[in-house]
Amino acid sequence: MTWPAVDALKQQIPLLEYLQSQNWKPVRRISRGRLMGLCPLHAEQQPSFLVDPAKNLFYCYGCGRGGDLIRFVELYFAVGFRDAMTLLRSPNRESLLKDVVSFYQIQLHRHPEAAHYLLSRGLQQPQIIEELAIGYAPGRCLRPWLTTLGYSLSDLQQAGLANTAGYDTFSQRVVFPLEANLYGRSIVNAPAHRFLPGAKGGLYAWGRVKQSPEVILVEGLFDLAALWQAGFRNATCAIGSHLNAQQFQQLCDGVSRTVYLAFDSDVNGSGQQAALQLSRRLLKEGVTVLRVELPDGHDPNSFFARGREGRQFQRLLEEAVP
Numbered sequence: 001m002t003w004p005a006v007d008a009l010k011q012q013i014p015l016l017e018y019l020q021s022q023n024w025k026p027v028r029r030i031s032r033g034r035l036m037g038l039c040p041l042h043a044e045q046q047p048s049f050l051v052d053p054a055k056n057l058f059y060c061y062g063c064g065r066g067g068d069l070i071r072f073v074e075l076y077f078a079v080g081f082r083d084a085m086t087l088l089r090s091p092n093r094e095s096l097l098k099d100v101v102s103f104y105q106i107q108l109h110r111h112p113e114a115a116h117y118l119l120s121r122g123l124q125q126p127q128i129i130e131e132l133a134i135g136y137a138p139g140r141c142l143r144p145w146l147t148t149l150g151y152s153l154s155d156l157q158q159a160g161l162a163n164t165a166g167y168d169t170f171s172q173r174v175v176f177p178l179e180a181n182l183y184g185r186s187i188v189n190a191p192a193h194r195f196l197p198g199a200k201g202g203l204y205a206w207g208r209v210k211q212s213p214e215v216i217l218v219e220g221l222f223d224l225a226a227l228w229q230a231g232f233r234n235a236t237c238a239i240g241s242h243l244n245a246q247q248f249q250q251l252c253d254g255v256s257r258t259v260y261l262a263f264d265s266d267v268n269g270s271g272q273q274a275a276l277q278l279s280r281r282l283l284k285e286g287v288t289v290l291r292v293e294l295p296d297g298h299d300p301n302s303f304f305a306r307g308r309e310g311r312q313f314q315r316l317l318e319e320a321v322p
């Protein structure tokens with residue numbers, strides 16, 4: 001990528017406007033038109049994040065990080081330079097993804113193997129599948145469809161939907177739409193997980209879930225689907241056991257609530273280890289956090305898929321440990 005392209009992009013998107021689009025609000029104005037607010041990159045109570053709209057630069061006195069728009073996007077979404085540029089450059093990504101999601105939703109009903117896979121994971125309620133907008137990517141048919149809608153191959157390649165040879169990158173995958181990305185779960189012998197290039201975004205459905213006095217945080221989207229299906233609509237998902245800065249910040253928004261960590265109970269203990277570390281970090285930020293202990297070898301999805309019921313999960317919540 002050439003430097004003029006970077007400069008043009010920074011001119012197109014002023015840093016302050018971008019921050020505001022991510023819900024950042026200045027707390028006070030200081031000299032020379034500069035602004036102070038809470039740092040979006042680390043949890044804090046006192047504003048130490050300085051923005052200079054004239055210079056398009058930021059600096060945080062709390063975590064010591066600073067730079068320009070692209071640096072901010074890199075840190076905020078935990079991505080590299082190239083992905084940060086892709087995130088910033090694609091103004092039509094949103095409408096493109098919307099079209100992709102509707103197409104995949106139609107495919108789900110045309111491919112019994114996909115519905116069968118969902119059933120094998122215990123997902124059978126049509127209204128949950130509809131609500132989560134779950135779809136299916138058969139492979140080899142997205143590109144022709146999007147071409148008829150007027151998208152170019154380079155649009156698709158830039159979004160990561162087509163590879164350099166022009167083929168669909170998502171093939172034989174059950175697809176969950178995220179805020180600004182897609183998560184694809186393979187139903188065959190391919191690498192299990194796949195995202196489009198770019199950030200995984202914030203916590204799943206956080207805007208809805210954050211109102212609850214109790215929030216259940218799980219690792220995977222199938223865990224979330226199982227919990228929603230069992231009536232636990234206060235479940236959210238980090239898509240992995242490692243939270244990005246945005247997701248961590250969301251849990252530390254100063255609202256009083258209890259966060260239950262219902263991570264996988266893996267044989268190697270990695271899920272519980274991640275939950276323990278996260279609970280310590282959250283505790284430091286004053287968040288009330290409890291860890292749910294699932295039976296060995298289970299995640300919330302398999303817990304329900306094996307025929308257990310809501311009241312049994314409810315008991316696990318009641319027995320959760322700090």
Ligand SMILES: [Zn+2]
Pocket residue numbers: 039040041042049060061062063064065
């Ligand atoms: Zn900071």
